[in-house]
Amino acid sequence: MSADNSIPDVLVPLRNLFNCVKSTRDRVRDGESNECSGTFCMSNFWETLDQAVKTTSQEATKLSLMFSRPPVPSEQVHQPNPGLYQLPMRLTFDLIRRFFSFQECAKLADSFQKSALALSTVYFWLPKNQGITLRRAVRDATAEVFEGLVQLLDVIISSPLQSLSQDQLTSTGGVWAACDQFKELPKDNRSAVLAVLTSNVGLVKDALEEMEQALAESQDPFGDILDDDDMDVRGNQDTYWSQSDRQLICQCQGLMKASGACLRKLSSAVRNNGRVETEENIAQLDDLADVAKDVSPNIDDLTLSLYPPVDRCAVEENVCKLAVVMKKVLGITRTSHVCLEPDVSWVEFLDGAVNHNLEKVQSLLHDSNS
Known part of the structure; x- marks a missing residue:
């Protein structure tokens, strides 16, 4: 030994x-x-x-x-x-x-x-x-x-x-x-932020395509013989969308599409206008990346709440959360160096689109509860 x-x-x-x-x-x-x-x-x-x-x-x-x-x-x-x-x-x-x-x-x-x-x-x-x-x-x-x-x-x-x-x-x-x-790897912070934005644009696009595919494939087995007034007598209601569900989803998709458009426009602004010569500019780019990363998870939460059976309380909560995130993205964008004078118009347009779609969704939800 x-x-x-x-x-x-x-x-x-x-x-x-x-x-x-x-x-x-x-x-x-x-x-x-x-x-x-x-x-x-x-x-x-x-x-x-x-x-x-x-x-x-x-x-x-x-x-x-x-x-x-x-x-x-x-x-x-x-x-x-x-x-x-x-x-x-x-x-x-x-x-x-x-x-x-x-x-x-x-x-x-x-x-x-x-x-x-x-x-x-x-x-x-x-x-x-x-x-x-x-x-x-x-x-x-x-x-x-x-x-x-x-x-x-x-x-x-x-x-x-x-x-x-x-x-x-x-x-x-x-x-x-x-x-x-x-x-x-990106070689400076502008490229790094652009990579984050591009990735999130892809994630939002995937979520939209997934929802559109689900809508196309989902068939109401009684849709051709019963009206929405007869919904209470249908079986397996947890497995399909009613007509009112589809109207709600359509408005939610409007908010999701506005979110995707915002990320695409922001990506273009960072690509064309982003600067890394000063610490202030670098920090502004970091702020844009951080808030943009919250968009995709909120869209995922909204998408999940829209699958049957539709949880309308969860939908309203998730729609409001997504709208808050988008308002924050647009607000930080507008005050950053990447937003030049020609960019103000699309920031204002998308801000209005977020408000419009949010109001439409909330109106549908409140009508269904009355």
Whole structure:
């Protein structure tokens, strides 16, 4: 036992590395950026970050390759040992792993750790005054790389043999994919905010299309023989929309379409007029992104409340919430630098459209309750 305990465990450096990478991942997720005391050079940041990401990907590949081939025995086990070959195959490999190339593994783990720490250090260079939205995008991408590294190390440490398992292949590929996405990251806060707006335009469009498809596919089994006055005698009323339901949905769709139009116009304004030369402009862009992100969840809530059986109390609540969010989006837009004189007209038009559709929905809801 004493002799066995004296054998260097090749996995010790990996376990230490695993703990370090996991801790760094958590710090990236929750940590604050460094204070920027001087002039921040965005081009230098991206150049250094790209190199750090490339190095991290290479180190992950080297580590994965090292543990995907049979180990080269050290001099301690170079001479044949008949007793060793009588052991079960798994135990044989476990023993060889403990003898083999401890220094090589420790050296590679150290290089791996340095590259990972360098990546996190460069991320923390990015100050908040360059844009909260941009920093979130870089943070999420960096955290995803570290999550991939944690998974890869966990797979390697957990593998009983030095063979390239499917889990190890998948984990290595996950690190590559996380590193590759840095090429697509927005390079300033205007681009980051524009990406948020574009994403939400797509989400709103999907919600509208989903509702339109549901309306087209939903058939009232008694619609051709009974009037709305006979609704009480119908069966399975929870599975279809009545004519009054459809009228309500139509007005709700008007508000949802106005919301989508607002996000599209805002995206165009940010694309054409957005500026990042001053901290005030950058902060205004962040405000637009933050409020715009509330549009899609509110549309989802409204959509869900419109499915049969229609919960009219929930519909009214969700319509009012969406209208409040849209008024806030339009208000922040109007006072921001992206709203030039030609943009005031569409802001006012959509503000009127929100009011009009809200009044129509509330009128229908109140008529149905009277």
